[in-house]
Amino acid sequence: MLTSDQVAHWNAFGFLVLPKLFNQNEVTKLRDAAIEVIKQNDGEKAITDSEKFGIGAFCEQHPVLRDWLVDDRIYGIPESLLGSDFILDLNSGYIFTGDTLWHGGFAPDETEESFNPVCKVVMYFDSLTKENGALRVVPGTHRRPFGANIWPQQAGSNPGERERQPFGVPQEDVPCVDLQSDPGDIIVFTERVFHSSFGSKKGRLQISAEYSANPTTEAQIDRMRADHDRFAYSHHPSKSFINSENPKLRRMVSRMVELGFTPREE
Numbered sequence: 001m002l003t004s005d006q007v008a009h010w011n012a013f014g015f016l017v018l019p020k021l022f023n024q025n026e027v028t029k030l031r032d033a034a035i036e037v038i039k040q041n042d043g044e045k046a047i048t049d050s051e052k053f054g055i056g057a058f059c060e061q062h063p064v065l066r067d068w069l070v071d072d073r074i075y076g077i078p079e080s081l082l083g084s085d086f087i088l089d090l091n092s093g094y095i096f097t098g099d100t101l102w103h104g105g106f107a108p109d110e111t112e113e114s115f116n117p118v119c120k121v122v123m124y125f126d127s128l129t130k131e132n133g134a135l136r137v138v139p140g141t142h143r144r145p146f147g148a149n150i151w152p153q154q155a156g157s158n159p160g161e162r163e164r165q166p167f168g169v170p171q172e173d174v175p176c177v178d179l180q181s182d183p184g185d186i187i188v189f190t191e192r193v194f195h196s197s198f199g200s201k202k203g204r205l206q207i208s209a210e211y212s213a214n215p216t217t218e219a220q221i222d223r224m225r226a227d228h229d230r231f232a233y234s235h236h237p238s239k240s241f242i243n244s245e246n247p248k249l250r251r252m253v254s255r256m257v258e259l260g261f262t263p264r265e266e
């Protein structure tokens with residue numbers, strides 16, 4: 001569980017760094033498991049040649065990764081930030097390469113009424129500094145109005161996006177906090193907080209889990225249903241979790257089952 005100071009930091013700034021949550025031995029086991037799953041999913045080249053890779057329903061594919069999701073050090077994070085009835089929306093394995101341009105913010109169709117708190121828990125397997133690809137965040141952009149002010153910096157897919165300077169400064173110079181991390185550290189942020197990374201020359205393995213608070217109003221449920229309809233992984237509970245012997249895995253997806261969301265086969 002997080003302390004009240006950590007929760008206050010989260011609420012104000014939209015991120016947390018939890019150093020040394022996992023030891024070297026655990027990190028090695030998690031890395032080996034993640035690499036095994038990536039290889040099983042045709043990601044061999046991503047590992048050898050630092051190519052981009054990303055899939056959801058990742059932890060379902062290895063017992064060590066499943067255990068990571070229900071480990072108290074991970075499970076306790078959304079529990080503290082979103083309440084004990086939080087939902088596991090998605091979990092993923094990624095290899096990020098090169099610069100990740102600034103992105104985040106509120107989805108255009110999200111209103112004050114449909115707003116539902118979320119958080120994302122990630123673990124990298126490299127020592128990352130500002131210069132070589134550490135995640136950067138603009139604190140406080142997970143909330144309106146600041147989160148709306150920074151929207152012009154949202155990366156689009158147009159050519160020349162890298163050079164665009166809506167605030168008159170290059171991407172690298174946008175005021176931010178760099179979340180330096182070592183293997184074993186956990187970073188908590190949200191997809192709404194503006195984030196990026198610059199300077200990395202090699203692939204960065206990341207495992208992640210994304211969570212929502214339990215939606216209670218019609219507007220929140222409608223919004224979650226729209227995301228379910230739009231995405232292949234997010235908000236689709238895996239059958240192996242629905243039927244798991246582990247009560248925490250079952251609980252984290254049970255609300256989506258109740259809402260009639262289509263399960264995935266994994």
Ligand SMILES: O=C(O)CCC(=O)C(=O)O
Binds near residue numbers: 195
């Ligand atoms: O590590 C990176 O380069 C970007 C990570 C990111 O965008 C994410 O986890 O949502």
